[in-house]
Amino acid sequence: MRNNDLINAEDSRSDIERQIAHRNKKNKRFKGVVIGATIISTLPLLFILFYIFRQGISAINWHFLTNLPKPVGEAGGGVANALVGSILILLVSCIIAIPIGIVIGIYLSEESKSKLAYYCRLAVDVLQGIPSIVIGIIIYEWIVRPVGGFSAFSGSLALALMMLPSIVKSTEETLKLLPESLKEASLALGVPYYKTMMKIIVPTGLGGILTGVILSIARVIGETAPLLFTAFGSPFMTTDIFKPMSSLPLIIFNYATSPYEDWHQLAWGASMLLILMILILNIISKIVQRKWKVQF
Amino acid sequence: MIPAITFKNNGINFKEKAFKKTLTLLAILAVVILIAIFFTLLINSFPSLKALGAGFFYDKTWDPVADEYGALPFLVGTLLTSFLALIISTPFSIAVAIFLGEYYKKGIVAETFKNVIDLLAGIPSVIYGFWGLFVLVPVVRVIELKLNLPPYGVGIFTSSIILAIMILPFSVSLSRQVISMVPDNLKEAAYSLGATRFEVITKIIIPYTKSGLFAGLLLALGRALGETMAVTMLIGNTHSIPTGIFSPGNTMASVIANEFSEATGKIYTSALIEMALFLFVVATVINVIGKQIIKRFTI
Amino acid sequence: MESAILKVRNFNAFFGESHILKNINLDIDKNNVWAIMGPSGCGKTTFIRCINRMHELTPNATTSGSMQLNGEEVYEMNPVLLRRKVGMVFQRPNPFPTMSIYDNVIAGYILNGIKLSKQQKDEIVETSLKRAALWMEVRSTLHKKGTFLSGGQQQRLCIARALSMNPEMLLLDEATSALDPVSTSKIEELIHELKAEYTILMVTHNMQQAARVSDKTAFFYLGEIIEADNTKTIFTNPKHEKTQDYIRGHFG
Ligand SMILES: Nc1ncnc2c1ncn2[C@@H]1O[C@H](COP(=O)(O)OP(=O)(O)OP(=O)(O)O)[C@@H](O)[C@H]1O
Ligand SMILES: [Mg+2]
Numbered sequence: 001m002r003n004n005d006l007i008n009a010e011d012s013r014s015d016i017e018r019q020i021a022h023r024n025k026k027n028k029r030f031k032g033v034v035i036g037a038t039i040i041s042t043l044p045l046l047f048i049l050f051y052i053f054r055q056g057i058s059a060i061n062w063h064f065l066t067n068l069p070k071p072v073g074e075a076g077g078g079v080a081n082a083l084v085g086s087i088l089i090l091l092v093s094c095i096i097a098i099p100i101g102i103v104i105g106i107y108l109s110e111e112s113k114s115k116l117a118y119y120c121r122l123a124v125d126v127l128q129g130i131p132s133i134v135i136g137i138i139i140y141e142w143i144v145r146p147v148g149g150f151s152a153f154s155g156s157l158a159l160a161l162m163m164l165p166s167i168v169k170s171t172e173e174t175l176k177l178l179p180e181s182l183k184e185a186s187l188a189l190g191v192p193y194y195k196t197m198m199k200i201i202v203p204t205g206l207g208g209i210l211t212g213v214i215l216s217i218a219r220v221i222g223e224t225a226p227l228l229f230t231a232f233g234s235p236f237m238t239t240d241i242f243k244p245m246s247s248l249p250l251i252i253f254n255y256a257t258s259p260y261e262d263w264h265q266l267a268w269g270a271s272m273l274l275i276l277m278i279l280i281l282n283i284i285s286k287i288v289q290r291k292w293k294v295q296f
Numbered sequence: 297m298i299p300a301i302t303f304k305n306n307g308i309n310f311k312e313k314a315f316k317k318t319l320t321l322l323a324i325l326a327v328v329i330l331i332a333i334f335f336t337l338l339i340n341s342f343p344s345l346k347a348l349g350a351g352f353f354y355d356k357t358w359d360p361v362a363d364e365y366g367a368l369p370f371l372v373g374t375l376l377t378s379f380l381a382l383i384i385s386t387p388f389s390i391a392v393a394i395f396l397g398e399y400y401k402k403g404i405v406a407e408t409f410k411n412v413i414d415l416l417a418g419i420p421s422v423i424y425g426f427w428g429l430f431v432l433v434p435v436v437r438v439i440e441l442k443l444n445l446p447p448y449g450v451g452i453f454t455s456s457i458i459l460a461i462m463i464l465p466f467s468v469s470l471s472r473q474v475i476s477m478v479p480d481n482l483k484e485a486a487y488s489l490g491a492t493r494f495e496v497i498t499k500i501i502i503p504y505t506k507s508g509l510f511a512g513l514l515l516a517l518g519r520a521l522g523e524t525m526a527v528t529m530l531i532g533n534t535h536s537i538p539t540g541i542f543s544p545g546n547t548m549a550s551v552i553a554n555e556f557s558e559a560t561g562k563i564y565t566s567a568l569i570e571m572a573l574f575l576f577v578v579a580t581v582i583n584v585i586g587k588q589i590i591k592r593f594t595i
Numbered sequence: 596m597e598s599a600i601l602k603v604r605n606f607n608a609f610f611g612e613s614h615i616l617k618n619i620n621l622d623i624d625k626n627n628v629w630a631i632m633g634p635s636g637c638g639k640t641t642f643i644r645c646i647n648r649m650h651e652l653t654p655n656a657t658t659s660g661s662m663q664l665n666g667e668e669v670y671e672m673n674p675v676l677l678r679r680k681v682g683m684v685f686q687r688p689n690p691f692p693t694m695s696i697y698d699n700v701i702a703g704y705i706l707n708g709i710k711l712s713k714q715q716k717d718e719i720v721e722t723s724l725k726r727a728a729l730w731m732e733v734r735s736t737l738h739k740k741g742t743f744l745s746g747g748q749q750q751r752l753c754i755a756r757a758l759s760m761n762p763e764m765l766l767l768d769e770a771t772s773a774l775d776p777v778s779t780s781k782i783e784e785l786i787h788e789l790k791a792e793y794t795i796l797m798v799t800h801n802m803q804q805a806a807r808v809s810d811k812t813a814f815f816y817l818g819e820i821i822e823a824d825n826t827k828t829i830f831t832n833p834k835h836e837k838t839q840d841y842i843r844g845h846f847g
Pocket of ligand 1: 610615633634635636637638639640641642653
């Protein structure tokens with residue numbers, strides 16, 4: 001009897017041990033799979049960056065940055081007009097989107113429970129999810145068709161519409177985290193509400209708001225689809241925002257899909273330029289986030 | 297002594313009211329913009345809606361010269377590329393989300409991978425397309441030759457791969473957010489019962505986050521449906537219904553991108569805008585449902 | 596004869612449906628220090644927030660009855676102008692984190708867009724900081740951020756900020772409850788000195804503190820003033836049973 005029991009116990013113990021070993025093995029294998037899949041997921045980025053920098057680095061030089069594109073067949077040429085165009089278009093979209101976005105963000109954080117806030121938040125969410133090509137069509141119908149021509153300004157409006165949601169959200173989220181006591185301190189000093197908001201609340205949240213703004217710029221700087229029917233593109237250098245204007249993503253699209261080797265080269269250069277700008281914007285946003293952190 | 301300083305008080309009431317009015321007005325503006333977008337699309341779709349009716353979605357021929365506008369090939373192309381992209385990217389995005397939300401939550405490894413994923417999200421669509429055209433297309437061509445298929449290179453498959461890469465960061469960030477919401481005491485309870493990490497992940501975390509992960513996939517799908525530039529450059533832009541995943545095709549977004557500025561004739565333009573309306577409605581429905589699920593989940 | 600700077604008559608305050616302050620009547624004389632006491636939740640904070648109309652900032656918060664500052668009906672004044680006359684110091688120090696110590700002191704002027712000469716600014720900063728007994732400690736670091744100071748210093752900075760506006764009345768809501776004994780006694784001394792120029796209302800849970808620094812004490816219980824009298828009388832010869840219980844430490 002006793003012997004029998006012992007044997008059984010022994011048996012089941014080794015059984016359990018085997019089971020545990022099996023489970024541990026499964027555990028390890030799973031971790032391996034997760035890590036493997038994660039590493040594979042990052043490979044495309046490395047491939048893309050590597051390829052673009054390899055192709056682009058030989059294209060980028062002073063000549064490239066300061067010259068206009070040349071007609072097919074002539075070597076050389078640059079992207080000066082697209083660079084200027086991109087910057088101008090973005091500048092105008094910032095002028096439109098930043099104040100409006102911040103003000104809506106203030107509204108949402110201040111009146112967070114009102115009915116209007118609910119609908120406004122919903123609208124902003126939906127706006128964020130609209131495909132960019134649809135935004136292009138909208139601005140075409142609103143501006144380009146009535147005015148009767150493509151213009152950089154209409155492109156700026158399209159990009160502004162795309163920047164707006166993320167500016168609103170980052171503003172709202174930043175301001176919501178500020179303590180109520182900050183606002184009360186200012187109001188108790190006899191500072192009017194609007195000055196309290198603009199001179200205390202917004203400056204205190206500036207780091208977070210700016211981070212959001214910079215990231216939204218980085219996100220739209222490479223947008224092409226909304227510019228196709230708005231800014232349209234132009235082979236000339238122009239600073240008139242009411243005329244069609246070139247931009248980096250537009251020339252990348254046009255040159256990349258052209259059959260000419262020279263133009264591909266320009267497109268690689270422009271791609272690298274664009275990616276560098278996005279990288280720099282991302283780094284700036286990280287710095288702002290860290291340096292501008294307000295200590296309470 | 298503190299010097300007696302007089303404050304100018306003119307217009308405080310007015311400015312106070314003006315400020316609050318401005319806040320309210322701009323909040324209303326956001327709602328108005330959205331409504332205006334919807335009606336702009338709807339009204340401009342009328343000619344096509346009237347002329348084509350439901351046939352728009354099941355007619356197979358898109359031939360502007362003959363004034364025939366059947367969007368079925370593009371509908372099929374859009375759904376095919378998006379779902380294929382979702383299928384390709386989901387295992388990876390879940391893996392990365394588990395990696396960042398469970399195995400490596402903090403520290404240099406987590407930071408590095410987080411930054412890489414963020415950068416992946418930051419690369420413009422047009423550059424994905426460009427890279428795909430010069431790197432991915434030749435690779436796919438080789439595969440197609442091996443499989444004895446016509447070596448187009450471009451097509452549904454190529455577009456789906458690029459789309460999969462593009463939506464990955466998006467679904468990762470959503471899934472990670474959801475996974476990090478799992479209460480610690482739930483996990484600890486399981487660990488204290490002797491569960492392995494694998495078991496905690498598959499038996500606690502995944503079931504707990506099911507609806508949130510689903511919402512993440514849904515929102516990623518919404519992204520893929522409307523993605524334009526990369527797809528335009530890689531899909532081949534044919535107007536016939538794709539016959540397989542390696543065949544060229546077209547999506548609604550890329551048809552709009554290719555044809556909108558050259559479209560002549562009321563119905564042609566209107567048919568393109570109807571596609572935009574369709575994309576808008578689908579994206580909005582997906583977005584609202586997805587965000588609702590996530591919101592319910594995070595509260 | 597002393598003249599009441601603040602007259603409260605049949606005053607009520609509500610948060611939505613709940614009636615927080617019930618029929619409050621009180622006369623606050625000029626240059627007196629009043630201690631407001633009572634168990635937690637009895638409405639002390641609500642009361643002093645009604646005086647500078649911070650109460651109404653809470654959604655659904657309402658009031659009724661009359662409150663007069665120097666004969667002027669508080670609830671008919673512009674709240675912004677009222678708050679310039681009635682300074683407030685909160686339970687937790689809340690200096691403006693984006694401003695230097697210097698700017699924090701004159702924040703009321705900066706934020707209101709008042710142009711001051713350098714000389715005026717220096718004078719206001721120095722006088723206010725001296726009154727708040729902080730000058731000696733920060734005179735060499737005036738351009739550092741206010742949030743680098745210790746909690747007690749931050750609180751005195753907040754007092755200086757309130758004083759810089761030359762208020763007629765100063766409201767302190769448990770201003771020393773988050774501070775160490777040394778900072779607390781500094782602020783108590785300060786209140787003693789400030790009495791000459793200001794009228795002070797302080798909420799406190801610390802009976803010794805009330806006994807040390809106040810001239811008069813009002814005892815609140817469940818939103819009503821049970822007793823309001825000279826501090827000495829309240830502590831040595833309270834008329835009301837509830838007050839006695841509280842003084843003897845039976846609750847609160
Ligand atoms: N924002 C609010 N909404 C609803 N009720 C509130 C709010 N703030 C305070 N109250 C209620 O009002 C009553 C009085 O609060 P008050 O803060 O004035 O008390 P207090 O005497 O200052 O207490 P303590 O000594 O704890 O600071 C309490 O019952 C409290 O629950
Ligand atoms: Mg209180």
